[in-house]
Amino acid sequence: MGQVTIYLDDESEKSLRAAAASSGVPVSRWIAELIKEKTRTDWPKEVRDLAGAWPDFPDEAELRPDGGPDAPREPL
Numbered sequence: 001m002g003q004v005t006i007y008l009d010d011e012s013e014k015s016l017r018a019a020a021a022s023s024g025v026p027v028s029r030w031i032a033e034l035i036k037e038k039t040r041t042d043w044p045k046e047v048r049d050l051a052g053a054w055p056d057f058p059d060e061a062e063l064r065p066d067g068g069p070d071a072p073r074e075p076l
Contacts, residue, residue: 006031016030
């Protein structure tokens, strides 16, 4: 398991410690969870489970009945 050293000003450290304490976890675990949350590349399971949850949600044809042309793309 890797170790990382970070430098924080006093106010940030105080906020970090308070947030970890209110979550009931050690500071290192709180930071590790924050990193996982901010670097995830997939949708959480709770969000994926919502797919199709609204049976009356309009489909693309209802949202864009005229099907107008796409906007031109910017060159790379």
